[in-house]
């Protein structure tokens with residue numbers, strides 16, 4: 001199964017709509033609730049990152065019986081030092097993002113923690129690609 | 139402990155979920171930081187927070203949290219009510235500080251996550 005969603009940078013009122021739709025889809029597919037939580041928490045963190053740090057993005061999802069593969073590709077400022085960005089506590093979030101309850105530098109480490117594979121690539125001035133894979137436990 | 143006991147202990151108001159007053163609460167987590175809430179792995183937990191916006195509800199949705207107490211007199215907005223309704227959540231407003239609300243519930247037997 002294949003799904004695509006658009007993400008608008010800066011629009012916090014809509015942040016999470018893609019994750020919410022994916023959650024409904026996975027529930028319908030009878031995926032184990034713990035797996036659903038890992039998937040939607042990881043996607044939500046990535047979705048909020050596009051809203052918080054980039055201009056616009058697309059989420060591309062492929063699901064089969066054993067696993068889910070998600071690509072989040074955005075147009076934005078990109079990440080200069082990905083190793084640094086992956087460290088817990090590193091954040092360049094704006095005051096607005098902090099007021100929304102985010103910007104603690106915990107998102108990327110939390111994505112790592114919830115996925116079986118994670119690859120982040122980025123080009124400064126162009127954008128960021130986050131690829132993740134989660135194997136279903138049953 | 140049931141939601142109706144919590145409402146009484148905290149002198150609070152149920153904004154969404156009037157039909158779920160008998161729902162049980164075992165554990166709770168207090169935080170204004172959604173980044174933190176998203177790292178909690180425990181299931182079936184109540185969130186105590188002073189952050190009242192749509193992302194609070196979204197974060198709860200992704201974390202499988204369906205009970206939220208808003209402390210410090212924070213008001214739940216119409217958008218939050220709509221989203222909470224869609225997800226069968228219980229939203230409660232409370233005038234106490236986060237420390238006081240958490241303290242009362244802890245003393246009454248609600249368990250911490252860690």
Ligand SMILES: Nc1ncnc2c1ncn2[C@@H]1O[C@H](COP(=O)(O)OP(=O)(O)OP(=O)(O)O)[C@@H](O)[C@H]1O
Nearest residue numbers: 049053085091092093102103104105106107108173
């Ligand atoms: N899509 C992106 N585009 C540009 N920069 C990004 C992107 N995602 C992450 N970053 C950079 O990496 C940093 C760390 O990201 P991470 O998600 O770990 O934390 P955060 O978003 O700042 O805070 P939190 O996730 O706790 O709300 C960000 O502050 C930002 O500088």
Ligand SMILES: [Mg+2]
Nearest residue numbers: 045049107108
């Ligand atoms: Mg983040």
